[in-house]
Amino acid sequence: MKDLVREDWKEAALGEVCDIYQPKTISAKQMVPDGPYPVFGANGVIGRYTEFNHEEPQLLVTCRGATCGSVNMSEPFSWVTGNAMVVRPKVDDLSLRYVEYFFRGAIDLDGVITGAAQPQITRKSLAPVRIGYPPLDEQRRIVAILDEAFEGLARARTHAEANLQNARELFERQLGDCFSETPKHWVLRKLKQVTSKIGSGATPKGGAGAYKTEGISLIRSLNVHDRWFKEEKLAFIDDEQADKLINVIIEERDVLLNITGASIARCCVAPSEFLPARVNQHVSIIRPDHAVLSPKFLALMLTSKPYKDGLLKTGEDNGSTRQALTKALIENLEVAFPPDVAEQEAVALDLEAAELKSKDLAETYRIKIQDLDDLRQSLLQKAFEGELI
Incomplete structure (x- = not known):
């Protein structure tokens, strides 16, 4: 913001022209589901209460957590908690709506947020901010x-x-x-009937600490997304580590399928530019018989809603503490194709x-x-x- 852009404008620190404070916080247990007054927390209404602590609408700035710096306006007759900083003009020549717009874009709140582990805005950091107003x-x-x-x-x-x-x-x-x-002329087969390999790998001893900065690619579930491969955070192993995963060498046009955890059933064709490569235990290699089944077609099929939903349900049914797809389940998955x-x-x-x-x-x-x-x-x-x- 330019300093005193016009002669008839004033400029002041927020603390000089606004009351800045955090109201009293009430706990969730104190709130009443059918209370007559809304309770405003860090990001809007969080409940109801039998009392209000602000009769007029207030400008609220989230002062803690990931959404620190977010701006809201409370309703009339509301209880505002201490998770929001109230900023209220205290001089007669400054309007609340003007200050609201100031906070919604004219002020760089990143400059007043403190705290590394827990971002926060305090009155001390906010009060010196300069505001110009006509x-x-x-x-x-x-x-x-x-x-x-x-x-x-x-x-x-x-x-x-x-x-x-x-x-x-x-x-x-x-x-x-x-x-x-699917059209009537398409055929139905189990994956084990139209593939030459289905299998997953392992993480080298020592986990992430054993990864190298270069060498043979070790593809993990975080690299495999639906129909695309994410290069970011691709891990590498050396020849000795790779030799222990000799049974999970990725070949060109292999299909990769995530088989455990939150990313289960994500699927793509292995990109040739990252070969030679191996997979860890969270990714399965599916190697179609190219004379019978196209890898691109298979990857598209497995990421379609009908197949994806079926894999997710199978994973949920099979996983005791986390979703999982076993080799046997993948082998016996029925697929339809021309x-x-x-x-x-x-x-x-x-x-x-x-x-x-x-x-x-x-x-x-x-x-x-x-x-x-x-x-x-x-x-x-x-x-x-x-x-x-």
Whole structure:
């Protein structure tokens, strides 16, 4: 914010023109489900209570935790807890709504957040922040302009977010449809009938501490995602460690399937650029007979909703303390596919093109959302530099 951008503007520290404080906190046990008054915590309403400690709406700034710096406005007749910092103008020539917009974009709250393990905002860190403000009439004009502009921006953002979600889901629906009602000429086989290898590996002795900075790739579940491979945090082992995993050498066009934990059933084709490679015990190698089953087609099939849901259910049923897919379960999984590999490849190409189109459409809306956010920030900057016409 520019210093005293106009002669008729004032500038002061927040602590000079606002009351800044944390109200008394009440516990969850004290709250009453059908209480007449809302209770505001760090991020909005967290319950109801029989009393209120603020009759008027208040500007609330989250002062602890991961959402530290978030801004909310309380309702009239509310109880505000100490997890939110109240910032309330105490001078007659500064309006609450103007201060609200100041906190929603003109102030860099990162600069007043302290604490490494537990981020927090204190009155001591917030009070010295400088705020510039014009006469009340101009404050009201600025607020009215921002209200109207932000209402339109919010509608546009909501519409763009809905379109973004639809774009992301478009391909998943197409993929699910492809494998939910398969054509009559497709054949049904168990995976063990159309593969030459199904098996998982192990973690070298010493765990992560034994990994190398270069060498032979050790692919873990965090690298395997649906239809794509994440290079970040790819581990490496040396020749001696790799020799102990000789039974899980990854070959080009192998299909990788996560078989345990939260990422169970994620699946992709092994990328050739990271070979030679091995897998650990959380990833299974599925090696299709290329004369019968296309790896690309298989990976698409296993990530489709019908198959994914079936694998997840199987994993839940099989895992006692965590989800797991055993070798026997994978071997006996029934898969449907065209008998002609060329047809499988054609289906895979069509689906890959549809996925790319879906991603491009999603990126268009992601950029639109960013543009709307940039416009919002630009308006705030102009407002607090006295440049809103």
